[in-house]
Amino acid sequence: MMKKQWTIAFDADDTLWHNERGFQMTQARFAQMLAEETDSDTLMARLLAAEQRNLAIYGFGVKGFVLSMIETAIEVTDGRVSTDTIADLLAMGRAMLANPVELLDGVRPAIEAVAPHAHVLLITKGDLLDQERKLAQSGLGDLFDHVEIVSDKTTDIYTHIFARFDTAHHMMVGNSVKSDVIPALAAGAWGIHVPHDLTWAYEAAEPPVEHRRFRQITSLTELPALVASLS
Known part of the structure; x- marks a missing residue:
């Protein structure tokens, strides 16, 4: 293999x-x-x-x-x-x-498409019980090799998690420039921004468009092609 x-x-x-x-x-x-x-x-x-x-x-x-x-x-x-x-x-x-979980378009196919070439992780912050509930209801749990529910997303957190996986490249994909992109870039990973129509004011930040490992896509459906282009 x-x-x-x-x-x-x-x-x-x-x-x-x-x-x-x-x-x-x-x-x-x-x-x-x-x-x-x-x-x-x-x-x-x-x-x-x-x-x-x-x-x-x-x-x-x-x-x-x-x-x-x-x-x-x-x-x-x-x-x-x-x-x-x-x-x-x-x-x-x-x-x-108690709100039901509603997936965004194309999520499962996108994850399944990159899985043969990658260790696939979930890194999310928030209340442990609520995040576990949402993951269970999402039906996506079987797609992830590893799940981390953290109190916050920092450069140290990303560095620690990615260090467990001996691969040539690391990538964080998310809707928050502040939490998903900037600290991941500082940890040496690629930071992929997938904007959502609604964003909490606390998460507002300017995209680091000049950074060589920053990319922005309009939806997760574009992720497999992006990963292939970077490989």
């Missing part, structure tokens, strides 16, 4: 399946609930600030998001937020954690 030349890692949320739209739909409901207290733009700015403050405590995912909504509701109402509103926010969070 020929030695595989590639280690290719995939992000999960909004790369393999839809995720951010659930957050944005919940944020829209949150803005409606507090419309008498403040305008939507101000509320979203306060919520994003709370999420950023709380990442080191709660991590990424729905649970931290819900706690940040509750904290923001308390702040913008000067503590007057009702228990009914807090109960509604908790219910919205539980609904998000």
